[in-house]
Amino acid sequence: MFGWLKRRRRGALRHRPFPQAWEDIIERNVPQWRSLDPDEQEQMKGHIHVFLAEKTFQGCGGLAITDEIRLTIAAQACLLLLHREGDYFPRMTSILVYPSHYATPVRQRAAGGFVIETEQTRLGESWYRGPVVLSWDGVLHGASDVGDGRNVVLHEFAHQLDSADGAVDGAPDLGPRERYADWARVLGEEYQDLVERMHAHRGSIIRGYGATSPAEFFAVVTEVFFEKPRHLKRKHPELYEQFKAFYKQDPAARMLNAEC
Numbered sequence: 516m517f518g519w520l521k522r523r524r525r526g527a528l529r530h531r532p533f534p535q536a537w538e539d540i541i542e543r544n545v546p547q548w549r550s551l552d553p554d555e556q557e558q559m560k561g562h563i564h565v566f567l568a569e570k571t572f573q574g575c576g577g578l579a580i581t582d583e584i585r586l587t588i589a590a591q592a593c594l595l596l597l598h599r600e601g602d603y604f605p606r607m608t609s610i611l612v613y614p615s616h617y618a619t620p621v622r623q624r625a626a627g628g629f630v631i632e633t634e635q636t637r638l639g640e641s642w643y644r645g646p647v648v649l650s651w652d653g654v655l656h657g658a659s660d661v662g663d664g665r666n667v668v669l670h671e672f673a674h675q676l677d678s679a680d681g682a683v684d685g686a687p688d689l690g691p692r693e694r695y696a697d698w699a700r701v702l703g704e705e706y707q708d709l710v711e712r713m714h715a716h717r718g719s720i721i722r723g724y725g726a727t728s729p730a731e732f733f734a735v736v737t738e739v740f741f742e743k744p745r746h747l748k749r750k751h752p753e754l755y756e757q758f759k760a761f762y763k764q765d766p767a768a769r770m771l772n773a774e775c
């Protein structure tokens with residue numbers, strides 16, 4: 516679609532009235548909603564309208580897509596877009612939702628040229644230039660428990676942000692070139708630290724899955740940044756600042772204000 520036409524269409528979508536029933540669903544299922552100020556909630560409502568208009572949801576494994584499913588996923592995905600001049604996950608147009616954990620075949624090449632086929636149980640996955648796949652019970656659980664630092668929607672959509680510049684490498688589009696050196700230094704050191712901690716069986720607020728690759732590190736830290744921001748800021752201040760600059764949000768301060 517032409518740029519100006521898309522902007523005009525999105526502008527009109529953002530100004531549509533937001534049904535109270537939709538807001539009730541988000542308030543119930545997405546605890547972060549309550550920590551947003553009224554301006555941020557208005558901005559989110561606009562983003563959610565655009566997201567719902569541009570993305571298609573498909574139920575899998577017998578799941579019927581409802582407003583609750585669409586809004587719970589859209590609200591969390593759009594939290595990553597708040598305050599940022601970005602597009603709406605442009606490489607992804609569809610979201611597939613399973614009722615619960617789903618199994619996916621995995622092929623691994625073993626020594627001697629054999630191919631071993633196994634099945635992996637997943638909560639979600641994000642395909643490069645493809646769909647996001649989620650399990651509805653994983654979405655609900657990840658959203659409702661903000662204290663566990665885990666959130667499958669934030670995780671999979673962080674991968675979409677990461678891939679928007681053409682590479683899934685843990686470095687999303689940061690804007691000015693000078694930002695990349697600091698990002699690479701801080702995330703490189705923190706990633707290495709997590710890898711060493713996991714080898715030494717030492718704990719971290721950042722779960723071990725983040726040590727599997729820089730791309731997973733970015734997605735896992737995104738979950739912690741939004742779910743346990745004060746903890747992340749205290750334990751990893753430089754990392755927190757990098758994420759704060761990228762997401763243009765300060766969820767640690769927001770949570771503090773929400774508690775007042």
Ligand SMILES: [Zn+2]
Nearest residue numbers: 670674731734
């Ligand atoms: Zn991942």
